[in-house]
Amino acid sequence: MKASRVKESLLAYLFLLPSLVVLGIFTFWPIGFSFVLSFFKWDFRNMKNPYFYGFGNYKEILKFDYPVKFPFYKGLIYSALYIVLSILLLMVIFSFVEMINKRKLEWRKLLLIASYILVLVGYGFTRAQLSTGRLVISLIVSAGLLALFLRARLVGSKTLADHAWIGFAIWLVTYVLFEFKFTGAFNGQSYGIVDFLIDAAEKNLFFKALVNTTYYVILTVPIGLSLSLLIALLLNSIERFKAFFRTVFFIPFVTSVVAVSLIWKWIFNDDVGLLNYILVSMGLEPVKWLKDAKWTIPTVSIVSIWRHVGYNAMIFLAGLQNIDTFYYEAADVDGANSMQKFLKITWPLLSPTTFFLLIVSVIGAFKVFQEVFTLYDGLPGPYGNSGMTMVYYVFDLFYRQQRMGIASAAAYLLFLVILVFTFIQYRVGDKVVEYVS
Known part of the structure; x- marks a missing residue:
């Protein structure tokens, strides 16, 4: 044997x-x-x-041409504090709503609200003179308070599950407000990690490429996956000409990137471009898509979304067709409407497919290069390195400057960035993805 x-x-x-x-x-x-x-x-x-x-x-x-406003570790600590404060605020909002629904005052939830107000007021009074030591103490106190009330489970798991997307939206908005608005209101300066990266991008080409690529990923992946899911839902609901529409949406993905970029280069043309013609016909001002630096990343993002949306839609469509119709039949018996079916059946059972596409899309978006190279005739944007991405940065070091050693180092820094993002996605995916055996 x-x-x-x-x-x-x-x-x-x-x-x-x-x-x-x-x-x-x-x-x-x-x-x-x-x-x-x-x-x-x-x-x-x-x-x-x-x-x-x-x-x-x-x-x-990582060497800067000019000194940055504040060190990286300070921005990291501040951002950690902002995250803790925003999560605490999310718990306060959910606790307050639960008390209103139950029409009953609970002393633990009232203590949470009072404690959060005290922490926020104390942080606000010391914000202008907050040294690194006080900053660390504020972070420890806030994190300890959060751990204490998480252990007390002031917000029910059912509430968190039913309002997960609302909670995420609240958390994101409050984090952005902490990062840029509330903190800057005290002394005109914010010290978050995002503020550090924005400042560093003006003084270091690698950070410029990192910020541009991250901006591209944030802009491309959510919009692209949302459109793909919408297309997949529409294709799944029709009976006739389904094969024709699947082919039409899939063709851009198998078409050469160079050919696609050249076509879009004509569409984005200032004088004879189709897109500006449509804008003018609607009474809007034409946009300098390929000449204005602020439109560089959105322009590249539009091309990339159009090219990949068909592939992602086919993967979503395969996931939708694998969902047993038994669930929908049971929902019809219970009188569920279309939105309830989507939120309670389709979206949870589609989470493994969404997770897979999210991982693949983020990794692919961090490697964007060909669209930039073709749209801007081999340059990283119209001016100011507005289209400098991580892969273009490595290409420029290796191919044009002939600095193979530093290009290899830049490639491994890119690998490290992708690894961190993928690790975070896997950790989050283990908690939110629902696998049905």
Whole structure:
């Protein structure tokens, strides 16, 4: 019995060997070699004699042309404090609403509201003179208060489940207000991590690429997935010409990126572009899509969304067709309407598909390059590096500047950023994704 298992395993490895050889030559070896290369000074002047540079390439990438307003660790601590305060505010709102619904005052929830007001007032009075030590103390006090009231479970799990999206919206709005409005109202300066990145982007090209790419991801992924889901729902509800519409929506994905970008370059043209023609016909002012720096990332995002929406819609459609009609029939018996079916049946059972597309879309969005390169004739935007993305930054270092060592270091920093985002998505996905066996 044992000999047969060994024979089967050996046979399986023999079948896998060609694939492993190909992966080793074209994937594993370049990854390992580029990692080693990131610690060497290898550029045009040292082409024949690269020398060990240690972390010099990484330091050079993160070096600022001008001093930043405040250090990174300070922005990180401030943002952590803002997150804790915004979560506490979310708990206060939900606790207050629950007391109104029950028409009953609960001393623990009243204590939460009073404690939050005291913490917020105390933070506001000391905000202008808040040193690093006081900042850490404020964070510890706020986090301790949050942990205490989370342990007390002041907000019911059913309330959190039923109002998850409302809660997320409240949290996001309050975090943004803490990050930019409330904090800046005290002394005209906010110190969050977002403010640090915006300031750093003006003084370091790597941070410029990081901010532009993050802006592109935030703009592209939610809009693209939402449109894809809408298209999938429409395709799933029709009976005739379904194959035709699936083909139409899928064609942009299999079309060459260069061809797609060239077509959109004509559509975005200032003088004869179709998009500006439509805007003028509607009585609106034409937009300088390819000449105004503030429109660079939205322009690239439009092209990318149009190209990928069909692929994502097909994946969503496959997920929708895998949902058993039994659930909808039971919902019809209970008198559920279309929105209730979507929120209680479709959306939860579609969460594994959404999770998969979210992971793939975020990773793909961080690697955007071809659209920028084609739309702007090989330049990172019209001016001011407005279209400088992470991959374009690596391309520019490697291909144009011939600085292979520092380009490899930049590529691994990009890998680290993608790894962090993917890890966060997996941690959140374990809690919200519902798998049905």
